[in-house]
Amino acid sequence: MSAQEAIPVFTNLNDLYGSLGTSLNHAERWSNLAEEFEKRFGKKPAYIARAPGRVNLIGEHIDYALFGVLPAAIERDILIACAPRDVPASSPTAETHHAPGSVIAENLHPKYTRQVFAPAPKAKPADVDDEVHIEGWHLDIPQELRWENYVKAGYYGVLEEHFTGPAAHPIPVDLLVTGSVPAGSGLSSSAAMVVASTLAFLAINGKLEGADKVAKGGLVKMSMENEKRVGVNSGGMDQAASVMSVPSSVLYITFYPSLTASPHAAARQVLLPAPHPHANNHPGGAVLVCAHSLKVSDKALTAKRGYNLRVVETLVGARALARTLGVSVGPREKITYREVVGRLVAETDVGKGGEGMSVDALMEVLARMEAAVEQLKPPGSTHAEFGATMGEMVAMSGLSAEEFHEVYMSWVEVDATHFKLYKRAKHVYSEALRVLQFRKLCLDTAAAGASASADGNLAALKQLGELMNESQTSCAGDFECSCEELDQLTQLARDAGAYGSRLTGAGWGGCTVSLVPESEVESFIKKVSETYPPYKGLEGDALSEVIFATRPSTGACGASYF
Ligand code: NG1
Ligand code: MG
Numbered sequence: 001m002s003a004q005e006a007i008p009v010f011t012n013l014n015d016l017y018g019s020l021g022t023s024l025n026h027a028e029r030w031s032n033l034a035e036e037f038e039k040r041f042g043k044k045p046a047y048i049a050r051a052p053g054r055v056n057l058i059g060e061h062i063d064y065a066l067f068g069v070l071p072a073a074i075e076r077d078i079l080i081a082c083a084p085r086d087v088p089a090s091s092p093t094a095e096t097h098h099a100p101g102s103v104i105a106e107n108l109h110p111k112y113t114r115q116v117f118a119p120a121p122k123a124k125p126a127d128v129d130d131e132v133h134i135e136g137w138h139l140d141i142p143q144e145l146r147w148e149n150y151v152k153a154g155y156y157g158v159l160e161e162h163f164t165g166p167a168a169h170p171i172p173v174d175l176l177v178t179g180s181v182p183a184g185s186g187l188s189s190s191a192a193m194v195v196a197s198t199l200a201f202l203a204i205n206g207k208l209e210g211a212d213k214v215a216k217g218g219l220v221k222m223s224m225e226n227e228k229r230v231g232v233n234s235g236g237m238d239q240a241a242s243v244m245s246v247p248s249s250v251l252y253i254t255f256y257p258s259l260t261a262s263p264h265a266a267a268r269q270v271l272l273p274a275p276h277p278h279a280n281n282h283p284g285g286a287v288l289v290c291a292h293s294l295k296v297s298d299k300a301l302t303a304k305r306g307y308n309l310r311v312v313e314t315l316v317g318a319r320a321l322a323r324t325l326g327v328s329v330g331p332r333e334k335i336t337y338r339e340v341v342g343r344l345v346a347e348t349d350v351g352k353g354g355e356g357m358s359v360d361a362l363m364e365v366l367a368r369m370e371a372a373v374e375q376l377k378p379p380g381s382t383h384a385e386f387g388a389t390m391g392e393m394v395a396m397s398g399l400s401a402e403e404f405h406e407v408y409m410s411w412v413e414v415d416a417t418h419f420k421l422y423k424r425a426k427h428v429y430s431e432a433l434r435v436l437q438f439r440k441l442c443l444d445t446a447a448a449g450a451s452a453s454a455d456g457n458l459a460a461l462k463q464l465g466e467l468m469n470e471s472q473t474s475c476a477g478d479f480e481c482s483c484e485e486l487d488q489l490t491q492l493a494r495d496a497g498a499y500g501s502r503l504t505g506a507g508w509g510g511c512t513v514s515l516v517p518e519s520e521v522e523s524f525i526k527k528v529s530e531t532y533p534p535y536k537g538l539e540g541d542a543l544s545e546v547i548f549a550t551r552p553s554t555g556a557c558g559a560s561y562f
Contacts, residue, residue, distance in 0.1 A: 001244055001251075001267050003217025007199065007208060008557040019247060021075040021553045024180060029079065033108065033178050034561070037081040040106060041174045044561050045081035047203045051195035051556040052077040053181035053188045054241035055290055055513050056504045057250055058471050059435040061479055063235025065314055066338035067432035068254040070270060070439065071237055072552035073245030074181075074290070078192040080151075080200040082175040101159070101170035105151050108178035115148040119159055119170070134164050143231035145298065147177065150190060150230060154197025157226040162207055173204050182545065184296040186505025190230070191238030195223045195556050203558055217266070219243050219556065232303060233311045233412055240267060245555035252439050256338045272464075272515075273445040273457045286461050286499060287521050289514045291547040293485035294534040297509030304415040306508050310479065312414055314428060317376055317421035320396035324375040331399070332407050337428050341365050363436050369429040376422040387418025396421070420480075427478035434467045434474075441467075465499025465515050472502035481507030489532055490514075496527035521549050 010016035017026045030048065037045045052073040059069030087098050097104055099118035106114050119139040123132045137159040141152045163170050177196075181189035198219060199208075207214050214222070223239040240253045249269040274285050303309075318337045322329040327343045329335045335343075345357055345365055357365075377386040378396070388396060394404045445452060445460045472490050476482035486503045489512050493501035498514035505511065516524045525547055529535045538546065 001246060001269065003215065003220070003244075003266055005216050006213065007216055007219060007243075009203075009208065010557060010559045013559060016557070016559055019554045019557075020077075021247070021551055023075050023548065023550065026075075029178070029180070030559070033079055033081050033176065036108060037083070037174075037176045040176060041083065041085075041104075043083055045176070046083040046561060047081075047200065048559045048561070049080045049082070049196045049200040049203060049556070050077050050558065051192045051199060051242045052245065052553055053192045054238055054245070055187060055288060055511070055550065056237065056241075057288070057513060057515075058438050058468055058502070059237075059431060060471065060475055060503070060505075060507065061310055061314070061481060062337075062428050062431050062435070063237040063253075063255060064233070064311055064336070065235075065318065065428050065432070066256040066336045067428070068252055068256075068435055068439075069237045070250050070252055070435055071241035071245075072250045072288070073241055073555050074187060074550045075553045076180040076182075076187065076550070077553075078177065078179040078181060078189065078196040080175055080177050080196045082173050082200045082204050084204060085172040085174045087172050097172070100172065101163075102172045103151075103155065104174045105148055106176045107147060108176060112147055112177075115151075117148075117152065119155070121163075133166060134168075136160060136164060141229050145183075145190070145230065147193060150193035150227075151175070151177065151197045153226040153229040154194050154199075154223070155201050156229060157198055157222045158201040158205065158207070161222060162202075162205065170201075170205055173201070175200060182292060182511075184298055184510060185292050186297060186503065186507065186510025187290065188238040188242065188505060190232075191223065191227060191242050194227045194230075195219065195239055195242045198223050198226055199556055199558060208558075216243050216555075233308055241555075243556045245552065247552060247554045249552050250442070252435075256336075256342065270439050270442045271446050272442060273460050285518045286464075286515045287518050287549045287551070289493075289498070289516050289521065289524060289547065289549050290504070290511050291489055291493065291514065291528060291532075292511050292545075293483070293489050293509055294546065295483060295485040295509035297506060302508050304413050306481070307506055308412045309414040309416055309419075310424065310481065312408055312412060313419050313421055313424045316393055316397055316408055316419065317425045317428075319398070320376055320393075320421060321373065321425060323396070323398050325372060332403070334407060337425065338432075341369065359436060359440075363433060363440075366429055366433040366436070370426070373422060373425040373429060376425050383418060385420060386422045387420045389418060393419050393421070423478040423480070427474045430474055430478075431471060434471055438464055438467050461499050461515065461517075465501075468500030468502045468513075468515060469494065475503055475507060479507075483508055485509065485534070486512060489528075492528055492531045493524075496524050496531070498524065516549070525549070 020026045053076050054071045056071040096116050096118045102118035119137045121134045122136045139156045183189045220240050220243045224236045244267040252268045252270050318335050322340045378388045378392045441460050490501040493514040498516050501514040504513040
């Protein structure tokens, strides 16, 4: 799973469906999309891009602190069918859809209307030979969570990366979108949209071929930058999971020293304990069940008091901690919590090295951080739960008020009077450690293979569940990204027999993920559907839309039609 791997393009659709999993009728979805495309645009699609949503097993809100996380792609995905549109040479170019690189975007869902837009080049005529030189592009992307903004965000990145310099015009494109990832659910429909859009525009413009073709790592990087254009200062977990995932496996994704700088370290497979061959009286392996709290988590609305505020609290906390620990930090550097421990080790434990630190050494250091973060409680503070005021926070950063605003506040809008640096840090370091403990349990069980006892497997599953439960407690108490509905649903899931249950994704609504004994999935779903009040009266498809088992699925890919 290296970042240099090419993005798979299928020409045999049966091979493709085989790789996607069996919980949705993929063949029907793909052929329906292709037929509908032909009906609407009068030609077959040239390419269909697929990008899956993801579920995060453990490691919440630590990707932007550059700590490793354990997500897996799910079967539910976004598909974008597309084809070049011929624009007659003689046609008047005043109309938007005749402009170079113009897009007609439709969505299979009837509630979404047709969108027509065209990017405008920022061009400057070159001196001698009259060639036009394109310096960049204008494409209006309102910071609202509407589907077409994600399509535009993907396109914009492709334009900026591949269509600047001597004029090379992007081709006009018709496209049709469909999706099965519920929006606002914490299953990353947004990243799936951005990845699918970026992939579609790369494919249609021939950027997935040739010597300098975009590979998986490039697609992750572009998609991360593209998603930021819609207004959330996210880490890279969702885009990496959507692109890099492989069937049947969870991914351990690390972002340090950088996701794409260390392609081999970036994403590694971690297998959940498999059913034990001699597990007569034991429930066998475990399955992931996603359950939507039915509270929609709208990041556009909650960013100022939620996601973006947490990013600020986490980054400022890291600088303050670096200072109290005597770790070097540049005057304008936005150091992260991962870099703080890296440097702490490199600068104090000679020989261990910060970047190349082994996972065991990292686990040791993380365990020591619980005491260290106590120093982030503002001295003598009487504020509830150790929140620092803006003034106190500026003082802790060691920057002048002006510098502080420039470095930490100029790129983001937040709405808060107190900033809970201590509680956020406590979550980040304990969660980073739980991820590594979870990973170790999985790797140790896999290494023991058939020689492990059935009891050993079961014990491992219970411990994995325990770590998920602890993660939920930390998200709710210290990171404050849960909500009543998520607290209730995770508790009901445990009562219904899950090994463990927690919120997944940013929180404040959206989905939970539960680790459930394979043999008990049906009865688990039934019990939760009877006890979680918002599920009252739901059955059949309506119920399986909100609570469903999923297996780790494959990452982004495409299909070419001939
Ligand atoms: P969601 O809300 O599930 O898309 C967000 C971030 C992730 C990560 C998680 C919390 C985006 C695109 N993604 O996920 O990078 O920080 O929250 O762990 O904002
Ligand atoms: Mg999202």
